[in-house]
Amino acid sequence: MRRYLLSLWLAAIMVCATFPLAARGLDSAVSHDGAEDEDNLVPNPSFEEGRYTPDGWYHNVPCGPTLYLWDHQHQQEGTMSVGVASVDRECGVSEFYWATKHLIPVSPHNTSYRLAAWYKYVAPPATWPQAFLTLWTYDGSKSYLSTLNLSCPYQDTAWHQKEIMLSPESGASLRLPPDACYVRILLCAGAYSDHLTDAEIRFDHVYFGVIEEKPNTPPHAPSISGPASGETGTAYNYTIAAADPEEDMVYYLIDWGTGSTGHWSGPYPSGEAITRQHAWEEDGNYTIRVKARDSEGAESNWSTLRVSMPLTSSTSPSRTGALLQLLHDWALRLAGRELFPLPHRQ
Structure with missing residues (x-):
């Protein structure tokens, strides 16, 4: 009897010892590709974490009998999956979805992305519903831009993976918007x-x-065009443009020669000219400086344009001086001699 109890005790120890190993095996099944999961930008990609709903995900407003599922049924890996069932259009809704709660940052001009998901039809559908893998895109202010819809067609009731590549190349079939x-x-x-x-x-x-x-690659140094001389107190227009090799959105920083650059303005499409107006209040020589920065933070070299505002009449004759010169020359030709002297110029 004592030997029998001892054998039961040893069996219980072995069961308890193997249970954590089994649990660890279950966790490893969730991450079938450790390197991939480390690079995955999707939160809770296999829906394993959460209490009442999967962490990092939400679904749109329930409509009629439509069900949003998160449970242990039909998982492709791990222990959980999400789903939609009993789709009904009585509320006027056409799309029933699970979506990531937070926006994922992207850089579409110099980066290629892979988007993939596993999907399963538990039973053959009629014409609808159909599965879609979808991206909503947003600009820098997090305003909606566009939708990319990828059909996941019915083949059978097994699990299938939908996978696409999003490339910045101009000839790519699928690209993110340049301002995404x-x-x-x-x-x-x-x-x-x-x-x-x-x-x-x-x-x-x-x-x-x-x-x-x-x-x-940083933007090219901006071009600056506009008057190189003028009168103080008069506002002049200056046109600025810079192209970015990856067609990133561009920002500009302007120094009007006063030593103060202010703030970056933008963003503007690559290569698109902008016009800024400025007036100098004091006579002098000024150097306008402009540099460009792309949406990735890379800055160009400074571009410059020298501007002269008149210091004295010798550098920029006034209208009065020009009129006196005209009268003097007319009188000289008429009388053959100088009738009145012009003011001496320094």
Whole structure:
């Protein structure tokens, strides 16, 4: 009897010892590619973390009988997945989605990205719903720009992966907008007609990350055009333009020769000319300096333009002086001699 109890005790120890190993094995299944997960910009990509909803994700407002699912059913890896079921258009809604809560920063001009997600149709659909992997893009002020929709067509009831590359190359089939600074990822069940079936769609392990990043090149030194001389107190227009090799948005910093540069202005599209107006209040020689900065923070060299405001009548004759000169020359030709002397010039 004592030997029997001892054997039970040893068996219990072995069960307890192997349970943490099994749990660790489960965790490793969640991260099937450790290197990929380290580079993944998507929070909680396999939906393993959370209490009432998966951390880092939200779904749009429930409509009628439509269900937003987060549970242990039909997972592709790990223990959890998200889904949409019982899609219904009675509220006038056509897109039912899970989306990342926070915007993900992007740099579309010099960086290529990979976007991928696993999807599954639990049962064959009718015409709708259909699965979509979607990107919403936003500008630097986090205002909405555009939508990229990628269809995930029904093949069978197994898990399938949808994967695309977003390249900055001009000939690429899919590109982020040039002024995009952020994206949001959506896992959608679309229903664009009333020909619906109660087809449940599941999503798991979402990936969005950098696959290639090219060195960023600063903008070219700006061009400056405008009057090189003038009168104090008069405002003059100056046109400035700088092109960026990656077509990044451009900012400008201007010094009107007073030693104060103020603040960066922009952003402006690469190569687009802008006009600024300035008046000098004191006579003198000034050097206008302008530099450009792209949306990645790379700055150009300074460009300069020298401007002269009149110090005395000798540097820029006044209208009165010009009239006196005209009268003097006319009288000299008429009388053959100088009738009145002009003021002596220094």
